[in-house]
Structures are given as C-alpha cells and as structure tokens.
Amino acid sequence: MALQSLDIKARSATSTPSPSVRKTLEVAKLIDISKCIGCKACQVACMEWNDLRDTVGKNVGVYDNPADLSDQSWTVMRFSEVEVQTGKLEWLIRKDGCLHCADPGCLKACPAPGAIIQYSNGIVDFNEEHCTGCGYCIMGCPFNIPRLSKKDNKVYKCTLCSDRVAVGLEPACAKTCPTGAIVFGSKEDMLRHAQERLIDLKERGYQKAGLYNPPGVGGTHVMYVLQHADQPELYNNLPKNPGISPEIIIWQGIAKTVMNVGLGAAILAVIFHYVTQGPNEVKEEEEAKQ
Amino acid sequence: MSPNTMILRYKASERFNHWLVAICFMLTALSGLGFFHPGFFWLTNLFGGSTWARILHPFFGVTTFLCFIVWVAHVWKYNHVTEADWQWAKHMGDIVRSRTDNLPEIGKYNLGQKYLTRTLLVAILLLLATGILLWQPWFAPAFSIDWRRIAILIHALSAFTALLCFIVHVYAAYWTRGSIRAMTRGTVTAAWAKHHCAGWYKEMKDGEHKTIV
Numbered sequence: 488m489a490l491q492s493l494d495i496k497a498r499s500a501t502s503t504p505s506p507s508v509r510k511t512l513e514v515a516k517l518i519d520i521s522k523c524i525g526c527k528a529c530q531v532a533c534m535e536w537n538d539l540r541d542t543v544g545k546n547v548g549v550y551d552n553p554a555d556l557s558d559q560s561w562t563v564m565r566f567s568e569v570e571v572q573t574g575k576l577e578w579l580i581r582k583d584g585c586l587h588c589a590d591p592g593c594l595k596a597c598p599a600p601g602a603i604i605q606y607s608n609g610i611v612d613f614n615e616e617h618c619t620g621c622g623y624c625i626m627g628c629p630f631n632i633p634r635l636s637k638k639d640n641k642v643y644k645c646t647l648c649s650d651r652v653a654v655g656l657e658p659a660c661a662k663t664c665p666t667g668a669i670v671f672g673s674k675e676d677m678l679r680h681a682q683e684r685l686i687d688l689k690e691r692g693y694q695k696a697g698l699y700n701p702p703g704v705g706g707t708h709v710m711y712v713l714q715h716a717d718q719p720e721l722y723n724n725l726p727k728n729p730g731i732s733p734e735i736i737i738w739q740g741i742a743k744t745v746m747n748v749g750l751g752a753a754i755l756a757v758i759f760h761y762v763t764q765g766p767n768e769v770k771e772e773e774e775a776k777q
Numbered sequence: 778m779s780p781n782t783m784i785l786r787y788k789a790s791e792r793f794n795h796w797l798v799a800i801c802f803m804l805t806a807l808s809g810l811g812f813f814h815p816g817f818f819w820l821t822n823l824f825g826g827s828t829w830a831r832i833l834h835p836f837f838g839v840t841t842f843l844c845f846i847v848w849v850a851h852v853w854k855y856n857h858v859t860e861a862d863w864q865w866a867k868h869m870g871d872i873v874r875s876r877t878d879n880l881p882e883i884g885k886y887n888l889g890q891k892y893l894t895r896t897l898l899v900a901i902l903l904l905l906a907t908g909i910l911l912w913q914p915w916f917a918p919a920f921s922i923d924w925r926r927i928a929i930l931i932h933a934l935s936a937f938t939a940l941l942c943f944i945v946h947v948y949a950a951y952w953t954r955g956s957i958r959a960m961t962r963g964t965v966t967a968a969w970a971k972h973h974c975a976g977w978y979k980e981m982k983d984g985e986h987k988t989i990v
Contacts, residue, residue, distance in 0.1 A: 500815035500818060501815060502815060502816075598811070598812040598813075598815070598818070599818075599827055600815055600818060617827075619821075619827040619828045619830070619831040620831055620914070621812060621831050621911075621913060622911070622913040622914075622917055623812075623929070625922065625925075626922055626925050626926050631922065635914060635918075637914065640828075732923075732926050734926040734927055734929065734930045735926060735929075737930060738929055738930045738933055742930065742933055743813070743814055746813070746934075746937040747814060747816070749937065749941065750937070750940055750941070750944070753941055753944045753945070757944060757945075757948035757952075760873070760948075760952070761948075761951075761952060764873065764874055764875045765875050766875065766953075766954045767872075767875045767952050767953045768875075768953075769955060769966070769972040769973075770878075773968045773971070773972060
C-alpha cells in the first residue's frame, strides 16, 4: 500500500540508506480497552475504507467475528471473559491487528527488497507488489499478524491507514470509534493521553492499569491501555515480553555474515591452494610404466 | 596393459545421474541464495523474478534430493570406511601439498570423498525436512510458527554446509587431474586408477570384465 517515498526509515532486504530526506511526525494509535464496548464499528470502517470483504463465516460459539485475522480482515475484536477477582466477571475486548513495532520482525525477516517499509512516522507497511509470498514475515512477527492470501499468495495486514495518515487524516477505525476507545495523534501526545487515562483507571480501582508499549520491539505505534497490565496474556494471549525470536535474529544477523564470509573464504582458499600447491597429477613416468 | 588402457569408472547411467544432481543442485542453490541475502537477490531474475524463484526453489530442491538419493544408494557399497582409509588420512599433510605418491592402497573412493558424500546426505536430508516446513503455500501453514523459525535457521545452516561441500567437490575434481573425464566420458587412465585408488585398480584389473576399454 506504499504511497510515500521520501520519508522511509527502513526498507526490507536493503543495506543502503532509503530515501529519508523528509521527516514526518511520529504517530501512534492508542486503544483504550477499558472504553471498548465491542461494537465492531472499527472492523466495519476498516473494511469500508480499505475495500475489503471477508467471506461470511460460521458462528463458532464466541463473539469474535470473523474468527481470525485474514487477508480481508486486518483487524478483529478478540473477546475474553475473565475473572481477575473471583466472582467479578470482566469482558476484555482487544482490537487485534498490527502494532507497527519500532523494531519490526516482519521487516527484518523479509527477503524481498522494499516489500516491507517503515516510514519515519512509524507506520510499517507492506508493499504487496514486491512481495514474493515466502511467508518469512509471518515467522518474523512476534504478534502473529501477517496473513498470506490464498488468492494471490501475498501477505496483508493493517496499514494504520497509511494512505489517510499521509494526507493528514486519522485511521478509519479511530475516526469511527463511537466511545473514543481508539484515538490517534502524535506518539508523544498519545503517551501523555495514556498517562491521564491510567490516573483515571487507578482512581477507579484498577491498580495494575498500565500502557502496553513493549520495549522488546522498541515500542509500538499502536498501544493499548490495559486495566490489568501485569497480565497482558488475559487479553487473548497478548505476549508479556514480546521480541523478535532469537532464531530470526541469528539467521538475519550473525549467520548471514558468517556464511557469506565463509563461502567467499572457501573460494579464495581453493584458488590459493591451486596456485601454491599445483595440481594433483599422475606423473608421466607412471603413465608410461603401465 | 598398454599405457593407453582406460578403465571405466562411471557408466552412462551413473554419469547422467550425477549431472542431473549437479544441475538440480545448482538451480536450487541459485534460486535459494536470493532469499538468503539481499546481495544475491538479483539471482532470482534468472528464474523470471523473485516470485517465480520462490515457487520453483522447492521443486528444484525435491528433485535434487530424489536424484541424490538414487546416487547415494548406488555408491553406498563403496562408502564403508576401511583401515586403509585411516592410514591414507595420516598422509593428509602430503596430500594437500599435492604429493600423492606411495599412499596406502585405497578403494574406489578416499576418506575425504566418503565423508563429503555423508555430509551432503545429512545436509540434503535436513534441507528437505526443514524445507517442507517453509514451503508456502502448501505445507508451511500446517506447522507452528515456532517450529518454522527453527526450520529457517537449520535450512540456512544446512544450505551453507552443502555449498561448502559443493566448492570442495568441484575444486577437488579440477585439482585431481584426469578426474573430470571420469564423469564426462566415463573413463580414467589405468595410471590414474593405480595412483589414486590402487585397491580399486586391482579389482578392475583382475575383474577384466567390461571395465577395461
């Protein structure tokens, strides 16, 4: 969905600097789970703005509908019924979707130059035209967000409405949210707003309320206000300490370097061997002796 | 025997099998390297672009595996490590200096060749197993993301090992003069056989059936 081209912070499979002459304000979306009523208007707004229509599924006995993210559903409300205090039922409804990490695992794992881009405003966007369909981003993502389309074998996910944000609009989900659970603005403002919300929640008895902006991925550009920030896993298994997995870090880091140097060294070694030791040949006398 | 006596080392079917493995291996390596490091990404153009390289790579890989298994099954009877092989290995210092006279009498393959085959076999089996976990869109979705993360790392390490084996194998064939014709025309000179694999040479000489041309 890439539109901008002068404000690129990082680009997949690219080792030279990307066009970054233009700097944009770092943005963020703040999702206050304590204000969410589960109306799914954000899902509808997402479908409408992005022109997506998922196939009509089946009722699987929970309120989640559709049951999972897909190439056509970039955001899904996850409903969790929990009893943090015995006898006190709570309905925790988390709007699932891409968190737009500052250190994106998808971008790190992607082998196709420019298929995943991170703008200076913090949005991580897929450029499906350059996508090869390898699915490496799915392995790189700590939050299990990208979905490979069965139709075209390209991956899709929330763009944080990069096309709207580029022209000064807020994402469609934030625009439509009737309770103000989704707000959008500069990351700085959103952090400040979150602190105000936390003061309010703590006054109302949620002593463990906190902001979900996990440092393991460098912070995110979609943040959650959680009533129970000490137990993020209550919110449909939101990971407590997310980070890019060690296998991906080794594979894309030290392994790449060691293997490239190793292959180059092996080729140089055999050339060196030949020019110093010469061929391993049968002497002419031996040939004649036969 | 006359100086021009030639000994058959590989039958036409064996030569064909070998080159099939060689071509499939190179196609797999070239299409896979682009996904390993962006510096090699241009190689995917050889296959009609990166999406085609991604589609074709696993098919090349499976074909390599099938051809290689036929080859290994065929040469396995020559792959038992003998006492003579360990004696031969003690002369490694001389061998790498291209001083290969008066070495212990070994069979059709030396210890290096035997271990190269075994290393390649392990690497290719690992590449196949992990490759299935990564094969989009057919098989990958059936495996958990955690397993696929482990698979991609093993896949890259095994590919690296296989490529090192490839470099050593190609160089050794070039370095050991008179070897390449064994795989192109099928024959080696009697002197070559006696020099490099005296044990095998004796078998061939005593056998005298269809092996001397």
